[in-house]
Amino acid sequence: MHEEWITLLSKTTLFDGINDDDLRMLVNCFVPKIRKYQKDEYITIAGDKLEGIGCLIEGQATIVKENAAGNRVIITTLKAGDIFGEMAAFAHDLQWPATIYAQSDCTVFFLPPHKVVEFCAKVCPFHKILLQNVLKIMSEKALILANKVDYLSIKSMRVKISTFLLEQYNKTSSRTFTLPINRNELADLLNVSRPSMSREMGRMRDEGLIEFYRSSIRIVDIEALKLAVTSNDG
Numbered sequence: 001m002h003e004e005w006i007t008l009l010s011k012t013t014l015f016d017g018i019n020d021d022d023l024r025m026l027v028n029c030f031v032p033k034i035r036k037y038q039k040d041e042y043i044t045i046a047g048d049k050l051e052g053i054g055c056l057i058e059g060q061a062t063i064v065k066e067n068a069a070g071n072r073v074i075i076t077t078l079k080a081g082d083i084f085g086e087m088a089a090f091a092h093d094l095q096w097p098a099t100i101y102a103q104s105d106c107t108v109f110f111l112p113p114h115k116v117v118e119f120c121a122k123v124c125p126f127h128k129i130l131l132q133n134v135l136k137i138m139s140e141k142a143l144i145l146a147n148k149v150d151y152l153s154i155k156s157m158r159v160k161i162s163t164f165l166l167e168q169y170n171k172t173s174s175r176t177f178t179l180p181i182n183r184n185e186l187a188d189l190l191n192v193s194r195p196s197m198s199r200e201m202g203r204m205r206d207e208g209l210i211e212f213y214r215s216s217i218r219i220v221d222i223e224a225l226k227l228a229v230t231s232n233d234g
Contacts, residue, residue, distance in 0.1 A: 005027075005034060005057065005107075005109070006020055006023055006024060006027070007020075008057040008058065008080075008107075009023060009027075009055070009057060009109060010023055011080075011081060012055055012057065012080075012081040012082075012083070013081060013082075013083070013133065013136075013137060014053075014055050014083050014111075014130070014133055014134070014137070015130065015133065016129075016133055017129045017133070018126045018129050018130065022124070022125070022126040023126070025124060025126065026124070026126050026127070026130065029115070029124070030111060030112060030115045031112075032052070032109055032110055032111050032112065033051065033052065033109075033110040034107065034108070034109050034110075035107070035108050035110070036105070036106070036107050036108075037059075037102040037105070037106045037107075037108065038102065038105055039102055039103065039104050039105055040101060040102060041101065041102050042099065042100070042101050042102075043061055043100040043101060043102055043106065043108060044084075044085070044096040044098070044099060044100045045096065045099050046065065046066070046095075046096055046097060046098050046099045047095055047096065048095065048096050049094060049095060049096075050085060050088055050089060050094040050095055050096050050113075051085075051110045052085065052089065052110035052111050052112050052113055053083060053084075053085050053086045053089050053110070053111040053113055053116065053134070054083060054084045054085045054100075054108050054109070054110055054111075055081075055082075055083045055108065055109040055110075055111065056078050056079070056080055056081070056082050056083070056084070056106060056107075056108055057080060057081070057107050057108070057109050058080055058105070058106055058107035059080065059102060059103070059104045059105050059106030059107060060077060060078065060079055060080075060102075060103040060104050060106070061077070061078040061100050061101065061102050061103055061106055062074060062076075062077050062078070062100065062101055062103055063075040063076050063077070063078065063084065063098050063099070063100050064098065064099050064100075064101070065097075065098045065099065066099075074188070075098060075188075076185070076188055077103070077184065077185070078100070083137060084100065086134055086137060086138055086141075087138065087141070089113035089116075090113060090117070094113075116130060116131060116134055117131065144189070147189065148189055148191065151163070151164075151189065151190050151191055152191055154232060156228075156232060157190075157192060157196060157197065157200045158200055158204065158228055159228050159229055159231075159232040160190045160191075160192065161190070161197065161200060161201060161204065162225040162226075162228040162229050163229050164186070164189070164190065165210065165217065165219060165225060166222075166225055166226065166229060168180070168217070169219055169222065175218055175219040175220075175222065176216070176217070176218040176219075177216075177217060178215050178216055178217075179215045179216075179217060182215070183197070183198070207224075208220055208221055209221045209224050209225060210225075
């Protein structure tokens, strides 16, 4: 295995806490597949046999699904360090649940699922760390999905945005904070289009409710945000 992959893999959440020497041992033990994809090339196709837990170590990719009308719906985007397929990897039916295509030239590391849950005879300490990382990633994604379901029940764009901003205010205990995700990811979480969300945030700024610059947000009128959310609850 090329040494360059060790450096890239060590920066991913999947291998967080595993030093380079142990990572080399892990790779030799697991014998993963490392594949390169060109821009616009399919990495996975929904329904195809699942190859393993994927870890994007270079490039960007997009996860899409087709709705009943045959139209593509973007689920989310992947960046270097993100993993995919971990939920389906331990299901009975080992198939890719969605299609993933490369937004740019990509390098993907596929980890055999059975080797994650089956401890080897050597009882390597890094194996336990890897399993903990997989469980942590799965738990965090489950929480994000739960939050997304909550936002689906909210019809008003302003209430969606107000709810999210108040959640960040409660987490940071500050009216000024940096968005933990980018605008595209925020629109995906709220289940709205990016342009519509940007227009509504612009109106909220013009009305004196919030101020923002790039990823920095300041809540100016917190009572107005609370009123919007309370009104929706009523």
